[in-house]
Amino acid sequence: MDATAWNRLRYTVWAPIYDLIARFGRYRRRSIGLLSLHPGEKVLIVGAGTGADLPYIPEGVSVLATDLTPAMLARAPVRPGMETRVMDGQKLDLPDAEFDAVILHLILAVIPDPVACLREASRVLKPGGRIAVFDKFLPDGSRPSLPRRMLNGVTGVLFSDINRRMGDILKASGAPLRVERNEPAMFGGMFRIILLTKG
DSSP: OOHHHHHHHHHHHHGGGHHHHOOOHHHHHHHHHTTOOOTTOEEEEETOTTTTTGGGSOTTOEEEEEESOHHHHTTSOOOTTEEEEEOOTTSOOSOTTOEEEEEEESOTTTSSOHHHHHHHHHHTEEEEEEEEEEEEOBOTTOOOOHHHHHHHHHHHHHTOOSOOBHHHHHHHHTOOEEEEEEEEEEGGGTEEEEEEEEO
């Protein structure tokens, strides 16, 4: 079974209890707030899951919520101006420069190819558009400790990789993205909130 199929399978299993372990409302609100969304703008959520980001998106903003796993999207609440589509974040079936903002919450540490995911997010973003990232990362330039590498052997199978570095992903993507904010969110800064702009 390839990594993408495994992701679909494991998150189908997690779907019924996902909201019990991954709400993180305070941090989702902060991250989305940095986008400064306005009515009439179009937002793409990659890896939308059960729709935990939706309560923090202002009214009047058009939302396309995508996820690899139908069982996750089936639990997303319905709201005006929203569409859901099953889609692989590594190969978005969407036109270039379509969205004003992209939300990447808890996806870059999960998706098999985070570089492709970020590159695709940039591709579908309009010039001057914004990307909000909330996820777990190693500090750039650091190496994971032996205990962390051992723990990643478990988390990488069940949940997500805990040893990815945002700087490496951004550089390898080659995307014209600039880091505007990079701030600690939780667990001593292991989780980060990052704002990127295209241009």
